[in-house]
Amino acid sequence: MSSTRTTPPLPASSPAEKLALSVVAGGLLTLLLALADADPARQQRWFYLALGLLGSGMLAWSWLKYGRHPAGVQQHSLWLRASTSRGAVAWVTGLVLTGFYVVLYWFSNDDGHGHFGPLNNLVHALDGFSRALRARPADQWFLYGTFYTLAVLLMGVRALWKYRHSRYQLIRTASVMFFQLGFAFLLPGLLQFFQQPEFYFTYFWPLKYDYLFPGTVTSLLQKGGLGVFMVFWGAAMSLLATPVLTYFFGKRWYCSWVCGCGGLAETAGDPYRQLADKSRAAWRWEVRIIYPVLVLIVVITVLLWVHFATGSTLLGAAGGVAAKWYGFVIGSVFSGVIGVGFYPIMGARVWCRFGCPMAAYLGLLQKHFSRFRISTNGAQCISCGNCSNVCEMGIDVKQYAQRGEPIIRASCVGCGMCSTACPRGVLNLENGPREGRYQGSQLIHADSLRILS
Amino acid sequence: MHLVIIGNGITGVSCALAVRRLRPGARITLVSAESAHHYSRTALMYVYMGHMRLSDIKPYEDWFWDENRLGLVYATATALNTAEQLVVLNNGTTLRYDALLLATGSESKLGGWPGQHLAGVQGLYGLPDLEAMARDTHGISRGVVVGGGLIGVELAEMLHSRGIEPVVLVREARYWASVLPPEEAHLVDRQFQENRVPVRYHTELREVLGDAQGRVRAVLTTAGEEIACQWVGLAIGVTPNLSLARMGGIDTDRGILVDELLRTSAAQVYAAGDCAQHRQPAAGEVPIEQLWYTGRLQGETVAHTICGQPTRYRRGIWFNSAKFFNLEYQTYGRAPAGPVAGMDHFYWEHPSGRAALRVYFQAAPPHAVAGFNALGLRLRQDVCQQWIRNHTPVAAVMAELGAANFDPEFFPQHEQALVAAFNRQFPQQPVVLKRRKGLRALFG
Ligand SMILES: Cc1cc2nc3c(=O)[nH]c(=O)nc-3n(C[C@H](O)[C@H](O)[C@H](O)COP(=O)(O)OP(=O)(O)OC[C@H]3O[C@@H](n4cnc5c(N)ncnc54)[C@H](O)[C@@H]3O)c2cc1C
Numbered sequence: 001m002s003s004t005r006t007t008p009p010l011p012a013s014s015p016a017e018k019l020a021l022s023v024v025a026g027g028l029l030t031l032l033l034a035l036a037d038a039d040p041a042r043q044q045r046w047f048y049l050a051l052g053l054l055g056s057g058m059l060a061w062s063w064l065k066y067g068r069h070p071a072g073v074q075q076h077s078l079w080l081r082a083s084t085s086r087g088a089v090a091w092v093t094g095l096v097l098t099g100f101y102v103v104l105y106w107f108s109n110d111d112g113h114g115h116f117g118p119l120n121n122l123v124h125a126l127d128g129f130s131r132a133l134r135a136r137p138a139d140q141w142f143l144y145g146t147f148y149t150l151a152v153l154l155m156g157v158r159a160l161w162k163y164r165h166s167r168y169q170l171i172r173t174a175s176v177m178f179f180q181l182g183f184a185f186l187l188p189g190l191l192q193f194f195q196q197p198e199f200y201f202t203y204f205w206p207l208k209y210d211y212l213f214p215g216t217v218t219s220l221l222q223k224g225g226l227g228v229f230m231v232f233w234g235a236a237m238s239l240l241a242t243p244v245l246t247y248f249f250g251k252r253w254y255c256s257w258v259c260g261c262g263g264l265a266e267t268a269g270d271p272y273r274q275l276a277d278k279s280r281a282a283w284r285w286e287v288r289i290i291y292p293v294l295v296l297i298v299v300i301t302v303l304l305w306v307h308f309a310t311g312s313t314l315l316g317a318a319g320g321v322a323a324k325w326y327g328f329v330i331g332s333v334f335s336g337v338i339g340v341g342f343y344p345i346m347g348a349r350v351w352c353r354f355g356c357p358m359a360a361y362l363g364l365l366q367k368h369f370s371r372f373r374i375s376t377n378g379a380q381c382i383s384c385g386n387c388s389n390v391c392e393m394g395i396d397v398k399q400y401a402q403r404g405e406p407i408i409r410a411s412c413v414g415c416g417m418c419s420t421a422c423p424r425g426v427l428n429l430e431n432g433p434r435e436g437r438y439q440g441s442q443l444i445h446a447d448s449l450r451i452l453s
Numbered sequence: 454m455h456l457v458i459i460g461n462g463i464t465g466v467s468c469a470l471a472v473r474r475l476r477p478g479a480r481i482t483l484v485s486a487e488s489a490h491h492y493s494r495t496a497l498m499y500v501y502m503g504h505m506r507l508s509d510i511k512p513y514e515d516w517f518w519d520e521n522r523l524g525l526v527y528a529t530a531t532a533l534n535t536a537e538q539l540v541v542l543n544n545g546t547t548l549r550y551d552a553l554l555l556a557t558g559s560e561s562k563l564g565g566w567p568g569q570h571l572a573g574v575q576g577l578y579g580l581p582d583l584e585a586m587a588r589d590t591h592g593i594s595r596g597v598v599v600g601g602g603l604i605g606v607e608l609a610e611m612l613h614s615r616g617i618e619p620v621v622l623v624r625e626a627r628y629w630a631s632v633l634p635p636e637e638a639h640l641v642d643r644q645f646q647e648n649r650v651p652v653r654y655h656t657e658l659r660e661v662l663g664d665a666q667g668r669v670r671a672v673l674t675t676a677g678e679e680i681a682c683q684w685v686g687l688a689i690g691v692t693p694n695l696s697l698a699r700m701g702g703i704d705t706d707r708g709i710l711v712d713e714l715l716r717t718s719a720a721q722v723y724a725a726g727d728c729a730q731h732r733q734p735a736a737g738e739v740p741i742e743q744l745w746y747t748g749r750l751q752g753e754t755v756a757h758t759i760c761g762q763p764t765r766y767r768r769g770i771w772f773n774s775a776k777f778f779n780l781e782y783q784t785y786g787r788a789p790a791g792p793v794a795g796m797d798h799f800y801w802e803h804p805s806g807r808a809a810l811r812v813y814f815q816a817a818p819p820h821a822v823a824g825f826n827a828l829g830l831r832l833r834q835d836v837c838q839q840w841i842r843n844h845t846p847v848a849a850v851m852a853e854l855g856a857a858n859f860d861p862e863f864f865p866q867h868e869q870a871l872v873a874a875f876n877r878q879f880p881q882q883p884v885v886l887k888r889r890k891g892l893r894a895l896f897g
């Protein structure tokens with residue numbers, strides 16, 4: 001079954017949409033101007049003009065594209081447009097994103113004279129804002145945080161328009177926007193303003209792995225009352241709240257409602273959710289990679305603590321080296337470069353699905369100790385595949401639905417898109433008693449063939 | 454045992470899967486002229502609209518068939534010899550069978566209109582139709598859709614998604630008049646209006662008009678209107694695909710005639726799904742069922758008989774679902790379009806016109822519930838069927854309505870408004886809402 005023979009031409013975008021997109025393009029060009037201009041005052045002007053153009057263009061375009069049409073599932077031409085179906089535009093976008101991450105991680109460090117490599121002018125354009133928020137000049141991470149938050153907010157508005165027929169999606173999208181802006185951007189900045197440690201209350205070990213490393217813990221503990229609270233918060237969230245909340249709500253309470261990585265995936269990554277590979281082969285890779293990452297970070301953490309407690313130099317060296325490599329390979333290359341850079345090619349949840357140790361931990365809890373499941377409505381499934389198509393975690397949802405079985409998968413982040421997209425109202429995210437959680441519908445004769453091993 | 458199945462649609466595949474489960478050692482061969490692998494016919498529209506690719510509408514990955522030892526043959530069965538139990542394929546092979554299932558599905562009905570052979574006039578049933586539609590709607594501005602049923606609204610939505618104006622001709626006074634009561638049909642009509650799709654009710658196609666190149670240029674309606682268009686979609690229903698059965702000398706009428714065990718007139722030959730016509734349908738049931746669900750059920754049922762466990766086909770409590778643009782529809786049990794003696798109903802509609810519920814029940818006490826129509830709300834099939842099967846009085850159903858609520862979390866819950874409306878319409882059966890939504894309600 002080739003797909004070209006049934007490919008009709010794309011409907012033309014309206015002139016208004018084209019105009020909005022050119023404003024966005026103008027914003028990107030202006031950003032290049034800011035990057036190139038050596039004059040600090042002009043830099044800043046270009047920079048904010050660029051943000052203004054990007055923001056207004058994006059908002060206008062989202063409204064034109066989604067806001068004007070009657071509320072409902074809006075997926076037209078998803079697999080026909082080059083940008084969302086791994087066409088040339090997608091590859092270019094992927095390259096630009098990947099390039100940005102490479103420059104950011106490895107070529108933008110302060111050279112000691114306040115110079116931040118190729119991104120220098122953009123970083124300094126933010127000095128004023130950074131001083132106001134954090135009482136210190138900007139650095140490359142502040143630039144990154146600003147871009148990240150803007151992406152979540154602007155694309156969040158797009159998602160709000162696109163999914164306005166679903167209250168679940170509205171509330172969930174608002175939630176990730178809130179946590180990104182408040183807890184992952186403003187609050188850490190304010191903490192710095194008040195000379196407190198820069199702390200992210202919405203990131204926990206093992207995702208933010210160093211929060212339970214002896215080094216971080218001891219340095220926080222030295223910072224007085226707030227530092228002690230931060231240590232307590234980090235430990236309690238990782239070891240206590242995570243199992244309890246996951247028991248009641250599934251891993252979604254974090255992955256698609258709170259987490260910043262999830263927040264970006266659900267907003268900026270929304271145009272790419274269909275790109276997640278649904279094959280069994282991809283699932284096998286997922287299991288092969290994600291659990292070893294979890295084991296790795298647990299072992300490293302234990303090593304570091306044993307070293308801390310016993311003072312063994314051998315363990316200390318091993319733990320330190322391992323932590324450094326982990327930070328490079330998993331923390332930077334995997335979660336950043338691949339995780340976001342490959343959005344337009346592999347979908348927005350590559351990191352969440354294949355690499356995130358927090359997702360692995362939450363997933364084990366969700367699969368074995370949770371009240372969460374996605375229920376299937378009797379025998380109503382028509383195997384159309386819309387649910388699998390929109391699953392950003394690459395779960396072949398219809399395999400379960402067409403058998404009348406509930407979906408209980410470690411990787412499901414509970415984004416609810418399968419339920420939103422199903423044209424027959426078959427799927428529902430529910431928390432309920434654990435007895436009978438796996439029970440399928442009596443209205444369909446689930447064949448016992450081996451589908452998923 | 455060698456089971457040969459003609460047709461790899463939901464019926465043939467369901468039978469193959471069930472036989473594999475019942476008879477792990479059986480040899481099973483699925484023959485299809487349409488596609489190498491089973492795909493979901495119901496999802497054709499989403500491929501056209503670009504929501505998915507063809508590879509995304511295959512219910513099983515390609516390795517599935519090999520791993521479960523299901524032989525696939527991509528060819529047309531051109532002859533059938535029931536005496537010698539042979540099927541001849543157009544690729545030169547001949548298959549000998551111990552059991553043969555005809556699951557040949559349907560074909561689009563054509564109405565016999567003048568001009569229907571013109572280029573750009575078609576139905577939508579299979580992959581060749583999808584291809585033709587993609588090709589013939591390239592860059593056009595208007596298409597006419599003939600038929601006010603489920604495929605009709607799908608065709609309209611497909612055209613609409615590409616910025617092509619659909620004009621829908623509906624013979625009856627309202628949309629899908631044979632199935633939907635006027636209020637429900639009105640809500641569907643609101644969807645047409647909201648999406649700016651013109652619908653001509655009480656209007657039939659009279660003639661398709663062509664241009665010099667033999668392409669459609671307009672249609673003439675029974676109202677005398679000439680509508681300029683570059684494409685015409687005929688969606689007036691489907692009819693069983695009988696060619697192979699006829700060739701094999703098997704008894705047919707409108708469909709391939711089968712008994713309760715889904716056996717045809719020839720020994721060891723069975724028929725199921727869209728192509729089968731029941732000689733004696735159960736009371737209140739139609740002889741030819743053309744649905745995904747019934748195809749699945751018939752396929753599974755006939756598998757048992759083929760495996761030596763004779764099983765009568767029992768459809769069970771009716772259910773169906775559809776989506777009209779942005780309006781979801783689910784129905785359970787008996788839900789007639791018009792008044793039926795001895796049956797009463799309760800209807801509620803949300804002021805927004807985007808949600809409605811109709812509950813059918815016996816007019817005589819204890820007013821056993823008989824069926825549901827839900828628009829814009831999702832109802833739990835298990836719960837509804839249980840109520841219908843147990844003849845639960847409508848008052849009890851209304852009181853427990855939350856147990857059937859399958860809407861996603863945070864969606865507005867209408868149970869209170871529903872019960873209030875019910876109490877206004879049927880003050881003689883006062884109801885107090887007992888159960889709100891939730892899984893706990895289902896298991897508790
Ligand atoms: C556009 C569309 C949307 C639909 N939507 C819904 C819906 O939402 N819900 C619902 O319940 N139903 C829906 N239906 C109806 C549903 O799809 C059918 O009832 C169901 O697919 C029938 O399945 P089947 O296996 O009996 O036949 P089919 O799916 O038609 O399979 C028969 C197969 O046999 C092949 N075949 C026939 N003769 C030969 C031969 N001689 N040699 C080799 N191969 C042969 C055909 O090519 C075909 O592939 C829809 C139908 C269409 C066309």
Ligand code: SF4
Pocket residue numbers: 374387390391392393394395397407411412413414415416417418419
């Ligand atoms: S299964 Fe559904 S809810 Fe879970 S991640 Fe996939 S689309 Fe989201």
Ligand code: SF4
Pocket residue numbers: 380381382383384385386387388397398401402421422423424425426427
């Ligand atoms: S669950 Fe819904 S979306 Fe998924 S295959 Fe079934 S009908 Fe389609």
